[in-house]
Amino acid sequence: MYNDMLKNIISSALREDIGYGDITSNLCIDSNMMAEAIFLAKNTGIISGIEVVKEVFRQVDENVLVDFQVKNGQRVNKGDIIGQVKGTARSLLAGERVALNFLQHLSGIATKTAGLKDMANDSSVKIVDTRKTTPNLRVLEKEAVRHGGGVNHRFSLDDGILIKDNHIKGAGGIGKAILLAQKSAPHTLKIEVEVSDLAGVKEALEYEADVILLDNMDLEMMAEAVKLIDGKALVEASGNMADKDLQAIAKIGVNIISIGGLTNSVESMDISMKFK
Amino acid sequence: MYNDMLKNIISSALREDIGYGDITSNLCIDSNMMAEAIFLAKNTGIISGIEVVKEVFRQVDENVLVDFQVKNGQRVNKGDIIGQVKGTARSLLAGERVALNFLQHLSGIATKTAGLKDMANDSSVKIVDTRKTTPNLRVLEKEAVRHGGGVNHRFSLDDGILIKDNHIKGAGGIGKAILLAQKSAPHTLKIEVEVSDLAGVKEALEYEADVILLDNMDLEMMAEAVKLIDGKALVEASGNMADKDLQAIAKIGVNIISIGGLTNSVESMDISMKFK
Amino acid sequence: MYNDMLKNIISSALREDIGYGDITSNLCIDSNMMAEAIFLAKNTGIISGIEVVKEVFRQVDENVLVDFQVKNGQRVNKGDIIGQVKGTARSLLAGERVALNFLQHLSGIATKTAGLKDMANDSSVKIVDTRKTTPNLRVLEKEAVRHGGGVNHRFSLDDGILIKDNHIKGAGGIGKAILLAQKSAPHTLKIEVEVSDLAGVKEALEYEADVILLDNMDLEMMAEAVKLIDGKALVEASGNMADKDLQAIAKIGVNIISIGGLTNSVESMDISMKFK
Amino acid sequence: MYNDMLKNIISSALREDIGYGDITSNLCIDSNMMAEAIFLAKNTGIISGIEVVKEVFRQVDENVLVDFQVKNGQRVNKGDIIGQVKGTARSLLAGERVALNFLQHLSGIATKTAGLKDMANDSSVKIVDTRKTTPNLRVLEKEAVRHGGGVNHRFSLDDGILIKDNHIKGAGGIGKAILLAQKSAPHTLKIEVEVSDLAGVKEALEYEADVILLDNMDLEMMAEAVKLIDGKALVEASGNMADKDLQAIAKIGVNIISIGGLTNSVESMDISMKFK
């Protein structure tokens, strides 16, 4: 359950960062001293992670008040105040680093997703994530992709069928692999198959794959493939997409562009927590 | 305990990625089919995460053989074979994504650290990480920093004293904060204080701080500060260091340069797992 | 990951049954005494749970030898020896109850599934389970259904789309609900919708549902529905199916029959563990 | 601690059923839409599991209101409203299946227990459960037995002494086993011994067992045994008791009848959750 996962991710992150306790604050700051701080955008970007920040401070000290001016998925500009926290100085300091680590990372993902979506410049193509996520943060990162305007691919190996080159080798061919999947797959799942040339496209079509993934094709071959498929299956394009001309790819008529870099090569968005 | 932590991080990462089981492989690939694959560097970089990859496959299936040609911290070039795995095709596919997600991310950190260390071009200055790490992966990321030639700052709030601006406000001044810390701190810890101007440097010196952190100073002020300190405390420089002239900073005589971007804005190293 | 889940389910079951230790055996039986026992079928049925029994004894004492004559999914008759265990008498007694509780329950499910499949008497129709499983045992129960010749429906709410009456109410109609799902669903999932009359069938077809679930229809209406659908969507029948004429339903041309009772109203298969 | 166990059982059941989130509801139902639903008995039976249902919805969303008209252990008739829930439609749908899975199963146990108690038709004989419970649900199932008017046998191997045939073999005889137990058992526990013939009864009496379990005896031998024991020990009868004439057994003067089928072969009580 999402809620429960969030709580566990955060409690272990706090345990990791705080350990037995914040020695410096305990030594230097009176336990009753109150403080306020703001979250300040130091770049333009798309915010993600607001409910994470709230849960961080709730776990540190349920008397801390957290209030956000913006919503997840909203664009902010450099200098904008995103939200504020109020509570004992010790509690604010205890939660600060973990809250920021999440907020900066998730907003970084949302910002990158939105940027690539803008580049594709075509509302009908979906910018989609992959399983190339940070271990143990997938549920949050996939949500950040949605906040940036992207769409999610399968969450894990148990909730989608994607037949790749190694499965094809193992099964003895594209057609055979598709047949095996069709025979016993849960009837709730579509069958997607990865191909890297036009022969593959044709075989996938012949065996009625539901989705065809064009892996690492150049623009010309991709265009040919889309023409062959002609609406008889969904088309996904993949392979270092962050470095390619997404607008051109979108124009060809691909339905889905999936990009590992949305989640595995992310620059943190620069956000600071400043005490008043 | 590090070993135990590693196992837990990996088992939850596998649970996250595999869920109830790898449907595609179970449908398309015979359970007895054997396979071999290599880990291939597709860029130049420094490897980190070898023991993680081993543990991933050990947890998936203890009969998988994993063998690495290189060691953590070793530089590889584009096209180099890093290692290989051998086992049932299903087990290799079940572990592939998690293994690569760790290996690419950690090698990305090691590579970035080594790059910045080269830039500083001075063996006496230490390139140091921060607490700006990915939640729940700190222990691995700090190790990757060491593989890249960096050194670790404190791990968590309980194992180091770093008096920052908010602690100073709370205590009523730099000197007061240092005195409070000296009074009751565990005698095994040094006292570090963050200052942002030369007055701060002087006060920190007067109260005998063990380490002085120069935050966001320009090169000139930093040089002045180092002169004032004159060996009476360790000197750490911090504040968007990844974008600055590290060689110049090193030349001034700073002992330590700490950089959040070592761990929070990392490009994954491009490594693939290719079936033979 | 399935393997890891299995281990956790069993370790907590053992903790539940053994607590601080088996007082009776510790008092009455010498710690070195060796023993052998057989698992004996006391009814005819389909076996499921062999790997569970092995893991139970592995956790109790890794020196216990467990050996099975039959495989999961195999039919046994009254009086057949299913397998045997060998080890210290204390270890066999410590694992006995938990091993049997799993083996009897899971074999009960496999047996019931196989019985209903026989009743349908048509290899092209799939007997499918539901989410009406015993809390925290779903992964094992769904496997037992497969051992009995059944097929699995979705595992959890995150890996399949099934639009039910309440979703239809919430969305404002069958068509609207389907459109909402088509707009943002992961492209790997089919869209299934539950209908209870022929108008519903028509609307689902019009909006191109991938799967149509006929809920609690009588045989006549079901036949009409299948005719209307005419291969344009998969057809699932549901609603107290264990009490109905499965052969007649299969003949109509339904693709899938889903039955909650496969997992929530199960008679344990009678299996004993007898010491030699 | 019971409370804590309940919370853990439920949180893992929710994680099992919901996973990363309820895709269908998230796609089709507005997050603010409110709803109400009733729990409706579709058969006559004894209710058990009310506090479980409350905790399920509390964990899903603490703003859901749950209200029950009946108490655990109370009989309801077909068509009776048992209780109701009120909250966002998404939260009700997220908790529905898990709540019903528990409520139906536990009420099935209470109903079966009450039925067998009625059959025995003698208030002085106790209907008692065994360790043949569903793995990891024992604490709830034993409570359901109490709700049905039954009494609990020991919870686990650490809180009762029951010398069975294998212990007798191991110790070298009934008398020797009893002596061993008497020597070092915690003084808070009675010593119960299982016998299958009248010679066993006599030996158990001679060595002053506190409780004698008559295993799989026919009615005649059981009557003889009760006469021999004559109040010098408690008498428990066991062995496929659900299929026997409990009234006749009760009349003989047995104190306790223990029945594995109370918990391992249970038909779920038919209860639905209907949206208004």
Added chain:
Amino acid sequence: MYNDMLKNIISSALREDIGYGDITSNLCIDSNMMAEAIFLAKNTGIISGIEVVKEVFRQVDENVLVDFQVKNGQRVNKGDIIGQVKGTARSLLAGERVALNFLQHLSGIATKTAGLKDMANDSSVKIVDTRKTTPNLRVLEKEAVRHGGGVNHRFSLDDGILIKDNHIKGAGGIGKAILLAQKSAPHTLKIEVEVSDLAGVKEALEYEADVILLDNMDLEMMAEAVKLIDGKALVEASGNMADKDLQAIAKIGVNIISIGGLTNSVESMDISMKFK
């Protein structure tokens, strides 16, 4: 299950003591350096905790060899070698403190128990522990009591019935409390009642308590009580027993002497781990 509990207690103790890793050893000692060490008794005492020490080193590094000359429950003299460990110096140092903390504490308990048993100087009286144990170490401490020649009272509130003064107040009298317990208690448990004067003894006898606990009586009243009870119930004496004349109490004919101080006021046995 005992085995599983032991592993969990130890793994969290190691995590507590080692944290992210043993900095000092990692800095100063080569990772390949081998070492041997002995466990040396620096006082006379009874050893307990051998399997704990073995598991500690197994968890730290499964290649460490641990070998003990003595068994749990065996007496050693000052200067005796208890056992030895062999492995990398880093592994020995990583496990040293946790191993010793357990071994010294548990041997302290065994030694104290044996001392008090010697004082009672009567093999027919049982020296028994209480629930006054160190939180989360009860299973190990109760085993140490057995190693010292003592016997265990109930483990937890769910596996024994002990009616104390507050239960008597709540029930409205000794007799009423016993009747309530007799009515619904599991038939495997005896009923023990605590009394503090002779009237209490008489009432407990009248209502047929199985065990009577004489709380804080002086020797004379205790003798009178034992005479009144005259074998009709077991007799337990309690109340600062560690400070009393146990031999005199034993002579009176008390069956059981229970002592909280066995586990809650223990001097660690002095044992060192010395590198060769």
Added chain:
Amino acid sequence: MYNDMLKNIISSALREDIGYGDITSNLCIDSNMMAEAIFLAKNTGIISGIEVVKEVFRQVDENVLVDFQVKNGQRVNKGDIIGQVKGTARSLLAGERVALNFLQHLSGIATKTAGLKDMANDSSVKIVDTRKTTPNLRVLEKEAVRHGGGVNHRFSLDDGILIKDNHIKGAGGIGKAILLAQKSAPHTLKIEVEVSDLAGVKEALEYEADVILLDNMDLEMMAEAVKLIDGKALVEASGNMADKDLQAIAKIGVNIISIGGLTNSVESMDISMKFK
């Protein structure tokens, strides 16, 4: 994080003590009966563990009211009321034993620490604990030491550098060990080295150790060592300190006296919970 650790320690302690439930109270005491009780000091001592007691009752039943007259670290005399609890009798009884086990143990530590501090009779010397703590209770025991007026040494092996005899052997000498540590240690940690003779003191000084631990020296050698060190390093004395003349040691000018017995050989403070 300290708060989270406290909760986990207590929830497992309650699970240990209560198991499936408090049978005696459930049988004898009405579930609605209310009660009040006081915590009564039966000796003079220093209180520690107040927040633990509060959390114990909060976990048992959040409606129990707990109120303390004294604060952690405050001295109480025999007969003083320390605090009171109010709630259902069942809840008070369920939490009683665990609450007292913590309160008595932690107050025992605080009392012992205060006693040794008084003995040293010198406010400038610090009485310091060690890693000889009860497994899994370190965080609470170290807090109790502070409540008694002591100061904490490092918490675990990852947050302090203490070079002992075995490290010195491994490194090949005192100086070499210090150099290795200085080279790569986190710059936030001091370097402490243990020596047992004056030659060791001199070598430690020469290599600029930050702290020198004098292990098991007699008073005369200790005095000589302090003179040699002459303020150039902190001085810690260690080795069965609880049995030595702390006042004499303090007078010599030692800065820190560390004592394992503060936490590993503790007499519980006698505190009872009495129902009104």
